[in-house]
Amino acid sequence: KNEVEQSPQNLTAQEGEFITINCSYSVGISALHWLQQHPGGGIVSLFMLSSGKKKHGRLIATINIQEKHSSLHITASHPRDSAVYICAVGDYGGSQGNLIFGKGTKLSVKP
Amino acid sequence: DAGVIQSPRHEVTEMGQEVTLRCKPISGHNSLFWYRQTMMRGLELLIYFNNNVPIDDSGMPEDRFSAKMPNASFSTLKIQPSEPRDSAVYFCASSQSPGLAGLGETQYFGPGTRLLVL
Numbered sequence: 001k002n003e004v005e006q007s008p009q010n011l012t013a014q015e016g017e018f019i020t021i022n023c024s025y026s027v028g029i030s031a032l033h034w035l036q037q038h039p040g041g042g043i044v045s046l047f048m049l050s051s052g053k054k055k056h057g058r059l060i061a062t063i064n065i066q067e068k069h070s071s072l073h074i075t076a077s078h079p080r081d082s083a084v085y086i087c088a089v090g091d092y093g094g095s096q097g098n099l100i101f102g103k104g105t106k107l108s109v110k111p
Numbered sequence: 112d113a114g115v116i117q118s119p120r121h122e123v124t125e126m127g128q129e130v131t132l133r134c135k136p137i138s139g140h141n142s143l144f145w146y147r148q149t150m151m152r153g154l155e156l157l158i159y160f161n162n163n164v165p166i167d168d169s170g171m172p173e174d175r176f177s178a179k180m181p182n183a184s185f186s187t188l189k190i191q192p193s194e195p196r197d198s199a200v201y202f203c204a205s206s207q208s209p210g211l212a213g214l215g216e217t218q219y220f221g222p223g224t225r226l227l228v229l
Contacts, residue, residue: 033218041200043220071129084156099144 002027006087006102013109019074021105023087026068034061034072035086037104042087046072051070115221117203123227129191132224133186136205144180144218145188145201154202160186192227200225 003026013019023032034046047054047061050071054061057078062068074081087102114133124130124163136143145157160180166179175194180186191195204218 035220041223041225043202043204045217045219047198088154099156101156102196103153 002029002089002100004087004100004102006085008105008107009103011108013077013107014094015078015109015111017077017109018109019077019081019088019109020065021072021085021107023070023072023085023089023102024029024068025089025100028065029066029089031090032063033090033099034070035088037084037086038043048083074107079109079111082108114122115203115205115219117221117224118200119224120222121225121227122145123229124193125229126194127192128228129189130193130197130228132201132226133189134186134188134203134221135184136203137207137219138184140205140207140219141181141183142206143186144153144204145186146204148202148219148223149199155199158186193226193229198226198228 005024007022011019031048031050033048036044036046046059049061049063051063051065058075059071070087072085076103084104084106086104088099090099115137118133122130132212134143141162143160146152146154147157155170157170159166163180165184175192176190178186178188186203188201200223202223203221206218
């Protein structure tokens with residue numbers, strides 16, 4: 001079974017700072033998702049990637065398949081970025097639809 | 112589109128009662144996922160449907176849990192009998208195309224149902 005580890009667990013930043021959240025997994029995957037869960041509980045899918053890098057606004061996600069590692073970067077962070085960021089991987093070895101989730105990184109951006 | 116719709120948004124019930132959670136996926140999406148989120152275990156995939164057919168229910172915790180998808184626009188997750196340890200937030204998500212999450216199709220999440228079993 002794939003083990004998904006996220007770091008850090010908690011992160012506090014000042015507005016404007018560059019933020020990096022990391023995700024490592026133990027078994028080769030077909031794709032990796034980054035999700036954002038707002039303080040109210042709603043979940044939004046930010047990125048799905050299987051190689052390289054994707055960018056959307058101030059968010060950048062990268063993945064290194066060989067190293068089994070992905071990073072989520074937030075440039076010019078803002079208090080509205082405060083949320084829990086969750087990494088999830090699609091497991092080659094698992095059944096179709098089997099997503100394994102990390103525990104999440106709780107980000108708090110102070111004004 | 113209204114997005115994925117879940118009902119009820121909150122449910123409080125007593126141990127032993129039957130609980131039914133409902134989900135309406137985004138129109139045109141052919142895959143539907145039920146997730147459970149707790150503080151201890153985080154997000155867990157319970158069951159996944161593709162074209163209304165259950166594909167993977169290995170995440171369903173035990174026989175007290177059952178899920179159905181009678182048509183493309185509606186699914187239910189039922190817990191009978193409910194227990195306090197079932198208290199969690201239950202999310203429904205849907206996706207388009209082959210819906211093989213392992214191949215990375217973007218999933219759209221509903222707002223969740225917060226369940227409390229006393």
